[in-house]
Amino acid sequence: MTASHSRQTIDKLDQMILRALIQDAKTPYAEMGKLFGVSAATIHVRVEKMRQSGIIEGTKIKVDERKLGYDVCCFIGIILKSAKDYEKVIAKLGEFPEVVEAYYTTGNYSIFTKVMTHTIEELHQVLAGKIQSIDEIQSTETLISMQNPILRDITP
Numbered sequence: 001m002t003a004s005h006s007r008q009t010i011d012k013l014d015q016m017i018l019r020a021l022i023q024d025a026k027t028p029y030a031e032m033g034k035l036f037g038v039s040a041a042t043i044h045v046r047v048e049k050m051r052q053s054g055i056i057e058g059t060k061i062k063v064d065e066r067k068l069g070y071d072v073c074c075f076i077g078i079i080l081k082s083a084k085d086y087e088k089v090i091a092k093l094g095e096f097p098e099v100v101e102a103y104y105t106t107g108n109y110s111i112f113t114k115v116m117t118h119t120i121e122e123l124h125q126v127l128a129g130k131i132q133s134i135d136e137i138q139s140t141e142t143l144i145s146m147q148n149p150i151l152r153d154i155t156p
Contacts, residue, residue, distance in 0.1 A: 008055050010156065013038065017046055018055070018156040025059045070116045072123050073145040077109035078137055085136035086110060092134050098126045109141070 010018070016036050020027045029043040036043070050056045065073070080089060086104065093099045093113060101114035113131075117123040123142075132140060 008053050010050070010055065013042075014046055014050060014055075015156045017043060018050070021047075021056070022153045022156075025061075065116055069118045072117045072120055073148070074115050074117075074123060075143045075145065076113045076115055076127070076131065077141040077143070078111040078113065078131070079108070079139045080110040081136055081138045083110065089134055089136050093131070096126065096130050098122075098130075 013036060017032060020032050020035070029040040029047070032043045033040040047056065078089070080086060089111065090102060090104075093102055093111070098115050098117055099113050100116050103112045104110070105112045115123065115126060115131075117126055123144075127140070127142060131137065
């Protein structure tokens with residue numbers, strides 16, 4: 001959420017609908033209507049209203065990365081040579097499919113990324129052959145994730 005986005009206000013019914021959809025995006029409107037004491041049409045109208053306002057941005061499936069062989073999850077803190085290089089570096093990082101998230105941050109790093117690979121060897125190739133070869137990067141620090149004990153969406 002950027003500073004240009006205004007905060008949307010939602011009521012209790014909208015919150016319950018969002019929680020149900022976050023749990024399972026395929027939850028039928030009729031089922032939610034019964035649970036929440038309203039009609040399926042009311043649920044439909046509320047969901048559409050939240051889509052129109054941008055609260056609901058889309059529908060995604062959740063993929064188990066480990067079952068696809070992505071056994072290495074790491075975070076890479078990136079220090080840029082110059083702050084003006086940010087856009088150029090983000091564009092280059094965006095070309096690497098292994099970089100699944102990137103954040104512009106305060107603190108020690110200019111950019112903080114999440115990288116997923118199949119093996120440590122593949123991580124080494126991504127780090128040395130792709131990320132560290134970007135001229136505008138001064139240095140990196142890699143933190144390998146051992147577990148992900150908390151992973152959840154924001155509760156509306």
